[in-house]
Amino acid sequence: MSTNFEREGPLAILTFNRPEARNAMTWAMYDALAAACERVDADPAIRVLILRGAGGKAFVSGTDISQFQSLQTPEDGLAYEQRLDSALDQLERLVKPAIAQIDGVAAGGGCAIAACCDLRVATPASTFGVPVARTLGNCLSGATYSRLVDVLGPARVKDLLFTGRFMDAIEAHRVGFVNRLVAAADIDSIVRQLALDIAANAPLTIRATKEMLRRIALQRRLAPGADRDLIAECYTSDDFREGVAAFIGKRRPMWQGR
Numbered sequence: 001m002s003t004n005f006e007r008e009g010p011l012a013i014l015t016f017n018r019p020e021a022r023n024a025m026t027w028a029m030y031d032a033l034a035a036a037c038e039r040v041d042a043d044p045a046i047r048v049l050i051l052r053g054a055g056g057k058a059f060v061s062g063t064d065i066s067q068f069q070s071l072q073t074p075e076d077g078l079a080y081e082q083r084l085d086s087a088l089d090q091l092e093r094l095v096k097p098a099i100a101q102i103d104g105v106a107a108g109g110g111c112a113i114a115a116c117c118d119l120r121v122a123t124p125a126s127t128f129g130v131p132v133a134r135t136l137g138n139c140l141s142g143a144t145y146s147r148l149v150d151v152l153g154p155a156r157v158k159d160l161l162f163t164g165r166f167m168d169a170i171e172a173h174r175v176g177f178v179n180r181l182v183a184a185a186d187i188d189s190i191v192r193q194l195a196l197d198i199a200a201n202a203p204l205t206i207r208a209t210k211e212m213l214r215r216i217a218l219q220r221r222l223a224p225g226a227d228r229d230l231i232a233e234c235y236t237s238d239d240f241r242e243g244v245a246a247f248i249g250k251r252r253p254m255w256q257g258r
Contacts, residue, residue, distance in 0.1 A: 003032040010047040010199040012040050019055025024064040025109050030087040037090045047199035049094060050191055051117060052101040059102040060110025068244045077235020078228060081141040084109060091116040092214065095207050097198050101191045102126045103184055115147045118210060120177060121191050123184040127166040134164030135247055137239035142227035150217050151177055
């Protein structure tokens with residue numbers, strides 16, 4: 001199994017479990033994330049969802065790039081982003097609070113998953129970024145850019161996306177992306193205690209607060225389909241095909257701007 005779903009009293013814990021691939025997300029893992037959200041919302045006894053990565057080196061290192069080799073047409077790129085958006089939207093719409101427990105890298109889709117959670121607790125070794133300008137030459141959906149802007153602001157999103165750099169945990173904590181920075185040896189117990197503290201509080205207040213903030217954020221989102229031209233341009237470009245081939249071949253891509 002590439003994900004593990006567990007119950008601990010009022011808590012649900014979903015573990016991304018591909019440590020040999022730094023928990024890179026397959027389509028099945030994205031589907032499992034969406035299914036876990038449905039399961040949590042359907043169970044009134046569950047009050048908080050915790051997301052974590054196995055292995056101690058990564059939360060999620062992004063989408064498994066081998067799956068990109070088959071993308072050829074504008075529809076292929078749009079379908080990928082829509083599929084990713086569907087899982088992220090399911091997480092963002094979760095009625096119960098979600099906590100990202102991050103020990104290691106949170107890159108690409110992993111950074112987006114973390115951004116969709118309500119709280120982020122990380123270890124000092126954790127890093128955060130979306131390095132597609134250095135690696136693949138694709139872009140994100142409008143919804144994913146919006147989520148990053150919501151928690152980081154437009155200037156910092158441009159800094160991270162333009163340079164392809166990663167924030168370390170100290171910077172991520174300083175700018176408010178990470179709520180709590182804790183030692184790796186303590187993160188399991190601290191996250192569970194945080195989740196239990198939340199679970200002990202009034203669920204309707206928490207639900208209303210979370211949904212109210214989600215509705216406010218939606219007022220700043222693009223209209224559906226307003227990102228299609230940019231996604232299609234990136235995913236059908238020679239640069240994207242070169243980026244995927246270079247990533248698979250473990251070499252630097254040669255960008256042409258077309």
